[in-house]
Amino acid sequence: QVHVASDVDVAQALRMDTYLGGAQPTAIPVGLYTSGGLEAPVYLDADFLLGPEAAHLNISGVSGLATKTSAVEFLLGSIFQHFPPHKGRVAAVCFNVKGPDLCFLDQPGALEDEDRRRYERLGVRAQPFEGVRYYAPFKADGVNLNTLRTHPDLVGDVEPLVWGLREVLDYAEVLLNRDDIDAKADAFIDFLSDRVVDKEFDDGFGGTHRVVTFADLERLFRSIFDGLELGGGRGDTWRTHHIATIRKVRNRLSNISTRCKGLVTDDGPSNDLPWGRFEDRAVYVVDVANVDPLGQDLVFARVVSKLREHLERRDLGVDAVVVFVDELNKYAPGDGPETYVKKMLLDISERGRYLGLVLFGAEQFRSQVHRRVVGNAGTIVFGRMDSDELATPGYQVLSPATKIKLATLPIGELMLRHPHFTQPIFVRFPRPAVLRGRDGVERFPPAADLPFEDAVVRQLVKLDRRVRPNLVKDVIADRREEDVRRALAHTRQTRPQDAFAHF
Ligand SMILES: Nc1ncnc2c1ncn2[C@@H]1O[C@H](COP(=O)(O)OP(=O)(O)OP(=O)(O)O)[C@@H](O)[C@H]1O
Ligand SMILES: [Mg+2]
Known part of the structure; x- marks a missing residue:
């Protein structure tokens, strides 16, 4: 004292x-x-x-x-x-x-x-x-x-x-303001966010879309471009948005999904x-x-x-x-x-x-x-x-x-x-x-990257300790990687009783 x-x-x-x-x-x-x-x-x-x-x-x-x-x-x-x-x-x-x-x-x-x-x-x-x-x-x-x-x-x-299209679109302004300020692109992103994503959506050329992932959105973009091309002469706006704006937004979005693969994903829930x-x-x-x-x-x-x-x-x-x-x-x-x-x-x-x-x-x-x-x-x-x-x-x-x-x-x-x-x-x-x-x-030296199968085993064992590694490998042996990732993401989200329920 x-x-x-x-x-x-x-x-x-x-x-x-x-x-x-x-x-x-x-x-x-x-x-x-x-x-x-x-x-x-x-x-x-x-x-x-x-x-x-x-x-x-x-x-x-x-x-x-x-x-x-x-x-x-x-x-x-x-x-x-x-x-x-x-x-x-x-x-x-x-x-x-x-x-x-x-x-x-x-x-x-x-x-x-x-x-x-x-x-x-x-x-x-x-x-x-x-x-x-x-x-x-x-x-x-x-x-x-x-x-x-x-x-x-x-x-x-x-x-x-892991974030999907919804999480990215809500903050898409980040992608635009880096080098330019573009009110038209902003407006188009808002339109996608409010009217298109997660809803039943009619593209105006006879197609209906339900856009949840980046891949779905790419499909919609393709039908818009095809539709405008086939429509002939008057085809440079779609729903009041100019085709140049649509192309720009599409580029920025696909840019982020390729540059930030692993953060931004098409494979299942965020x-x-x-x-x-x-x-x-x-x-x-x-x-x-x-x-x-x-x-x-x-x-x-x-x-x-x-x-x-x-x-x-x-x-x-x-x-x-x-x-x-x-x-x-x-x-x-x-x-x-x-x-x-x-x-x-x-x-x-x-x-x-x-x-x-x-x-x-x-x-x-x-x-x-x-x-x-x-x-x-x-x-x-x-x-x-x-x-x-x-x-x-x-x-x-x-x-x-x-x-x-x-x-x-x-x-x-x-x-x-x-x-x-x-x-x-x-x-x-x-x-x-x-x-x-x-x-x-x-x-604690960082581990070397695991081969795909082993990494999946590790993720799944983390979610459910009872899972047997060899069984996982058998189950995923002839699946496509994106399907496996999607199943894994759903398992992470819903934690089912049976760890293989989504596979
Ligand atoms: N209170 C302290 N007393 C003595 N040494 C310290 C103390 N705090 C930190 N150090 C030592 O100082 C070194 C530098 O600290 P630190 O990494 O926090 O610096 P920094 O300013 O963040 O550097 P950088 O700009 O490179 O990130 C560390 O290696 C640490 O061991
Ligand atoms: Mg520091």
């Missing part, structure tokens, strides 16, 4: 006493402040970190030394342990955008005695995350998962992320995050590290929009969600076109705090991220900074002494700006208690 007096002094000096005490404290431990012989915990205010007063966190600093990803992992753990009960339930959605970075959040990592001491001092238990759900698309073969968490001991809890059933203190890792940029954009757009929708209706299952986007400069760059993803990240930054939708972003160079995205972050964190970066106009507010300190900051130390603090505060945080990505792939 030797600390007590100095802890209180520091709390008062940093004006943390208002949210540390009282009937409903909102303090989240973030690191230890040290000065001379003194060492005291520093807390962020949950109302200003996760809303509604302010929200969002941005962290920047040089690769390897700034400990950006590590700091976010530690802070998420601290949030899960200290999120005040009166604020309800909280979860995190983390996009894994780089190699194995976030693939082992449920595994314990190596800590030193100093780290343990710091955990204790901060009142945070040093433990990996308990409820982690991993989602990854398939590779192009539609049966092997596109992630580095494929070691046989771990792959069992990776859920496939498999998605558990909308409406999010669990308290769970982390949902969505692994897009190895997905085509177009597919990454689609995943961001759809996942974040769904989170927003459900939080607005208050039926997500939790009251607040932290969305962690690493390498934010790629997704919300300061220059370049106004993509759908950028607009969406701006929208969270500006309105998310009322909804409990909170963005934690990390990047090497803050100057490369859209100004309003970083500008709306209530809490700003710096690790070791690059001195050229510090010379850019965004850092004019920092004193020369602070800049020198930032450029030489030791590993594991951070500078914090938070609405309650009148000046930047430097803290030390302990290593995150989770297995680092690169240690993870050493301890």
Whole structure:
């Protein structure tokens, strides 16, 4: 108890006493402040970190030394342990955008005695995350998962992320806004989405369609083009949509289904995050590290929009969600076109705090991220900074002494700006208690891709432990691969008593 007096002094000096005490404290431990012989915990205010007063966190600093990803992992753990009960339930959605970075959040990592001491001092238990759900698309073969968490001991809890035509069409704007803004194409996509998909539809040339998959849609496109050709002269519009617009939309859609095979599929029902059933203190890792940029954009757009929708209706299952986007400069760059993803990240930054939708972003160079995205972050964190970066106009507010300190900051130390603090505060945080990505792939080397049959066996055994591998191979021996994938998808969706019911 030797600390007590100095802890209180520091709390008062940093004006943390208002949210540390009282009937409903909102303090989240973030690191230890040290000065001379003194060492005291520093807390962020949950109302200003996760809303509604302010929200969002941005962290920047040089690769390897700034400990950006590590700091976010530690802070998420601290949030899960200290999120005040009166604020309800909280979860995190983390996009894994780089190699194995976030693939082992449920595994314990190596800590030193100093780290343990710091955990204790901060009142945070040093433990990996308990409820982690991993989602990854398939590779192009539609049966092997596109992630580095494929070691046989771990792959069992990776859920496939599979979307069909319906899921893609709802966010098709993503595909268009990348390089052009086209109201006509938008209108045609809306028409497909509202009037065609999943409905009995008459093409006007004597054919009836029920479009559920990309393949069905392709059939409809063909009958439209054939119909217009046979119709002779007047044939350049169909249902008020110009044939050029129809061709364009068709190209974009077929583009995504070929570039993102394995995420976007024709083979049966989709498999998605558990909308409406999010669990308290769970982390949902969505692994897009190895997905085509177009597919990454689609995943961001759809996942974040769904989170927003459900939080607005208050039926997500939790009251607040932290969305962690690493390498934010790629997704919300300061220059370049106004993509759908950028607009969406701006929208969270500006309105998310009322909804409990909170963005934690990390990047090497803050100057490369859209100004309003970083500008709306209530809490700003710096690790070791690059001195050229510090010379850019965004850092004019920092004193020369602070800049020198930032450029030489030791590993594991951070500078914090938070609405309650009148000046930047430097803290030390302990290593995150989770297995680092690169240690993870050493301890759990990713499995080689399985041949189609074996991959199907593994998927089916995962769904029903009683299934005998040889029997699966016999059953699928002379089936077409797409039929097998479709049967597998239906099995995943309906979990029948008899695992072979759909085969
Ligand atoms: N609190 C800490 N104390 C000491 N070392 C740490 C601490 N946190 C992380 N490290 C070490 O620092 C290294 C870099 O951390 P991390 O990967 O989080 O950096 P980063 O800023 O995300 O880098 P990049 O830009 O390359 O993604 C890690 O190897 C980790 O072991
Ligand atoms: Mg990182």
